[in-house]
Amino acid sequence: xxxxxxxxxxxxxxxxxxxxxxxxxxxxxxxxxxxxxxxxxxxxxxxxxxxxxxxxxxxxxxxxxxxxxxxxxxxxxxxxxxxxxxxxxxxxxxxxxxxxxxxxxxxxxxxxxxxxxxxxxxxxxxxxxxxxxxxxxxxxxxxxxxxxxxxxxxxxxxxxxxxxxxxxxxxxxxxxxxxxxxxxxxxxxxxxxxxxxxxxxxxxxxxxxxxxxxxxxxxxxxxxxxxxxxxxxxxxxxxxxxxxxxxxxxxxxxxxxxxxxxxxxxxxxxxxxxxxxxxxxxxxxxxxxxxxxxx
Amino acid sequence: xxxxxxxxxxxxxxxxxxxxxxxxxxxxxxxxxxxxxxxxxxxxxxxxxxxxxxxxxxxxxxxxxxxxxxxxxxxxxxxxxxxxxxxxxxxxxxxxxxxxxxxxxxxxxxxxxxxxxxxxxxxxxxxxxxxxxxxxxxxxxxxxxxxxxxxxxxxxxxxxxxxxxxxxxxxxxxxxxxxxxxxxxxxxxxxxxxxxxxxxxxxxxxxxxxxxxxxxxxxxxxxxxxxxxxxxxxxxxxxxxxxxxxxxxxxxxxxxxxxxx
Amino acid sequence: xxxxxxxxxxxxxxxxxxxxxxxxxxxxxxxxxxxxxxxxxxxxxxxxxxxxxxxxxxxxxxxxxxxxxxxxxxxxxxxxxxxxxxxxxxxxxxxxxxxxxxxxxxxxxxxxxxxxxxxxxxxxxxxxxxxxxxxxxxxxxxxxxxxxxxxxxxxxxxxxxxxxxxxxxxxxxxxxxxxxxxxxxxxxxxxxxxxxxxxxxxxxxxxxxxxxxxxxxxxxxxxxxxxxxxxxxxxxxxxxxxxxxxxxxxxxxxxxxxxxxxxxxxxxxxxxxxxxxxxxxxxxxxxxxxxxxxxxxxxxxxxxxxxxxxxxxxxxxxxxxxxxxxxxxxxxxxxxxxxxxxxxxxxxxx
Ligand SMILES: Nc1ncnc2c1ncn2[C@@H]1O[C@H](COP(=O)(O)OP(=O)(O)OP(=O)(O)O)[C@@H](O)[C@H]1O
Ligand SMILES: [Mg+2]
Numbered sequence: 001x002x003x004x005x006x007x008x009x010x011x012x013x014x015x016x017x018x019x020x021x022x023x024x025x026x027x028x029x030x031x032x033x034x035x036x037x038x039x040x041x042x043x044x045x046x047x048x049x050x051x052x053x054x055x056x057x058x059x060x061x062x063x064x065x066x067x068x069x070x071x072x073x074x075x076x077x078x079x080x081x082x083x084x085x086x087x088x089x090x091x092x093x094x095x096x097x098x099x100x101x102x103x104x105x106x107x108x109x110x111x112x113x114x115x116x117x118x119x120x121x122x123x124x125x126x127x128x129x130x131x132x133x134x135x136x137x138x139x140x141x142x143x144x145x146x147x148x149x150x151x152x153x154x155x156x157x158x159x160x161x162x163x164x165x166x167x168x169x170x171x172x173x174x175x176x177x178x179x180x181x182x183x184x185x186x187x188x189x190x191x192x193x194x195x196x197x198x199x200x201x202x203x204x205x206x207x208x209x210x211x212x213x214x215x216x217x218x219x220x221x222x223x224x225x226x227x228x229x230x231x232x233x234x235x236x237x238x239x240x241x242x243x244x245x246x247x248x249x250x251x252x253x254x255x256x257x258x259x260x261x262x263x264x265x266x267x268x269x270x271x272x273x274x275x276x277x278x279x280x281x282x283x284x285x286x287x288x289x290x291x292x293x294x295x
Numbered sequence: 296x297x298x299x300x301x302x303x304x305x306x307x308x309x310x311x312x313x314x315x316x317x318x319x320x321x322x323x324x325x326x327x328x329x330x331x332x333x334x335x336x337x338x339x340x341x342x343x344x345x346x347x348x349x350x351x352x353x354x355x356x357x358x359x360x361x362x363x364x365x366x367x368x369x370x371x372x373x374x375x376x377x378x379x380x381x382x383x384x385x386x387x388x389x390x391x392x393x394x395x396x397x398x399x400x401x402x403x404x405x406x407x408x409x410x411x412x413x414x415x416x417x418x419x420x421x422x423x424x425x426x427x428x429x430x431x432x433x434x435x436x437x438x439x440x441x442x443x444x445x446x447x448x449x450x451x452x453x454x455x456x457x458x459x460x461x462x463x464x465x466x467x468x469x470x471x472x473x474x475x476x477x478x479x480x481x482x483x484x485x486x487x488x489x490x491x492x493x494x495x496x497x498x499x500x501x502x503x504x505x506x507x508x509x510x511x512x513x514x515x516x517x518x519x520x521x522x523x524x525x526x527x528x529x530x531x532x533x534x535x536x537x538x539x540x541x542x543x544x545x546x547x548x549x550x551x552x553x554x555x556x
Numbered sequence: 557x558x559x560x561x562x563x564x565x566x567x568x569x570x571x572x573x574x575x576x577x578x579x580x581x582x583x584x585x586x587x588x589x590x591x592x593x594x595x596x597x598x599x600x601x602x603x604x605x606x607x608x609x610x611x612x613x614x615x616x617x618x619x620x621x622x623x624x625x626x627x628x629x630x631x632x633x634x635x636x637x638x639x640x641x642x643x644x645x646x647x648x649x650x651x652x653x654x655x656x657x658x659x660x661x662x663x664x665x666x667x668x669x670x671x672x673x674x675x676x677x678x679x680x681x682x683x684x685x686x687x688x689x690x691x692x693x694x695x696x697x698x699x700x701x702x703x704x705x706x707x708x709x710x711x712x713x714x715x716x717x718x719x720x721x722x723x724x725x726x727x728x729x730x731x732x733x734x735x736x737x738x739x740x741x742x743x744x745x746x747x748x749x750x751x752x753x754x755x756x757x758x759x760x761x762x763x764x765x766x767x768x769x770x771x772x773x774x775x776x777x778x779x780x781x782x783x784x785x786x787x788x789x790x791x792x793x794x795x796x797x798x799x800x801x802x803x804x805x806x807x808x809x810x811x812x813x814x815x816x817x818x819x820x821x822x823x824x825x826x827x828x829x830x831x832x833x834x835x836x837x838x839x840x841x842x843x844x845x846x847x848x849x850x851x852x853x854x855x856x857x858x859x860x861x862x863x864x865x866x867x868x869x870x871x872x873x874x875x876x877x878x879x880x881x882x883x884x885x886x887x888x889x890x891x892x893x894x895x896x897x898x899x900x901x902x903x904x905x906x
Contacts, residue, residue: 348760
């Protein structure tokens, strides 16, 4: 039983981690909590389903197209909403982020309706629901394996992008010191757009995986998932990409165990409580730097 | 005689950078002490340690007020202000959306006490205190020559006036020691002359002054005593003439301030 | 010069006498009462983002705490509304201080997310602690507000089932909160908050203990939210956890933003405009076959556009209460007198 909970938690945690890196990367480069990131995740799922049902695309192609659409959305979000406020007070940008989140959520509500819908099962590879591995009482479906694989590949890709490419170096430079970075000839806006695109791609994948895993998607799905992923980012230390990965997994497991052993009623509460506790007692998170207001 | 402020072996480390290394000197009551040094020498860092913005990595700060000596390193900025240490900022930090008067009224905070209940009920005490706040603020604004601008927005003032408003704001906290971080920066010659008069008036009002300034002519004119920092260490201390002739100081400034000095 | 002021007074008077008109519509009284509940909330929330510059995303949590405090005290102890208001305010302030003290040290964005998490936890608590709150079933049968003056006259016992007396009770509360807000704004307390909003480091150098004043702001704001909830409980006579979801926080924040952060009168106008807009949109959207929740799209858009094009809101803080303080009027006169001779001299020279 415990092992099964752990596996379920791990699956969920990897998905949180995928979303959390989006928060953390954006926070790293422009010090903004992009509240609308949860909506990008939701859009990922809806785009994917729409491409399958309306355009009749195969599953994998639809995923790819959804990722591209979400990357565009992320870039547009930054250019339209956040870029004009780079020099404005932090509060203005935060309020804008909240406003965009609500706006996008309701756009989705208008386009796709408020009812939750199932993921079109016909489009999925038929073996997804079959058990891949059975050991005693624990079992692992192909779908779970697929989620593990995708999440891990995405994380590896992200790690390599950040650490081994020119643009990744530019991102890290920007996170360290924006003025110095722009003096060194880094095109700041380009790097920020790239960061949004990268984060949105990860978010889109997470949205698709979740809607397949739970076989449901609805316009407000970005709301709780977004906050939980943010909690994961905080847990790992905001601004730290490896931290977000670790935080996501820890949170997913904690949530599964909490729901299993404490009270399933407070399932979402675990994330909030963990987040508040971390912020109060160790605001720099597991792997992050200090955030106490200097003044 | 005990010094007003004793700086005893202060060091401040930022990660790998030692911004101050074992700096010791005294500020004597009633003097204008000049703190000079090339860019990045650690002057502002020293001010921030004294004003409580940074906690010194090691060393002691001892402040004497009313015959009592207190070890004050690591106290919070508001505590330092309460004790009688006020400061201005190198890059002006006014409450720019508020009026000139409000900028100074806020500085009366630590010398007044009205709380939520008194404010809401507007008790007789609170009204008297508010009147006292306005009067004191106007006194300090007139002192720096900004009284007639009292109801203007702080952001509408000229650069030189903003610097003087910062000084008025600092003075309104009733300090014993005033830390001025490059007050003449960006001032025209007329404003600089007025600043010299103002600093002397501050001294006459019983406030000791510590002054960071790059304008050597100004420093040499008004400071009886100078402390020179370079790369976080104290390299010279003494009267203007002594310091000017100190080979170490000349070397530190070589190619830049040397011509001025 | 006072045409604007007279006009406003006239409108306020008209609104206040409306329920006494025999043909008055219950619906309009209901909407006005609701708008006034939101006025209380908007004024209370305004303290945190408007005066201190911190984003509070969990205001509804305190509103909920106030409402359930009132509901439970009414049902179980049959307490009078007038006793419950201060108790609920105290309870709100207590939670505000408990939450604020450890988290207000942190940068603003962390604070925003903590408040959000807190209000979600409040909803979870209200939903799941069935022994106390009956959970999703809600809390029905809360007695309406009463006024018991039997100690003056045997017959003077009133129970406010009707809309009209409730309208006046909430108007009274709005007046009270408005009064408190204006006095706080023009005081040592208000100035300390403004200083923190403008520049925390400079504020600290002026002797303001930033953490303390932020906690005070948060606690007072929470107390006002709880008072709003208190009235709401006794007016609607039914509470359920759904009423205190994040949407409400968002709506109130939008009112504050629309009215201009830190602008007390603006918050009042923001509340009126958004409550009316909400009613209109509800009709329009339903007739278009859209779910009424989609009206939040408009609110989101309003917030984004205001932050982009008019960050100080639509209504300039023309006369913040400080300027009409007799002390300042007096100072203004003195300054004018002082500057006048100079002007004459300059004119003569020219
Ligand atoms: N908060 C900080 N974190 C890291 N390094 C800092 C910090 N503050 C100052 N420094 C470093 O400490 C050194 C001294 O800086 P400081 O501002 O005290 O110089 P200064 O003498 O005031 O120079 P200037 O004349 O240019 O104002 C500099 O190298 C600076 O980069
Ligand atoms: Mg400096």
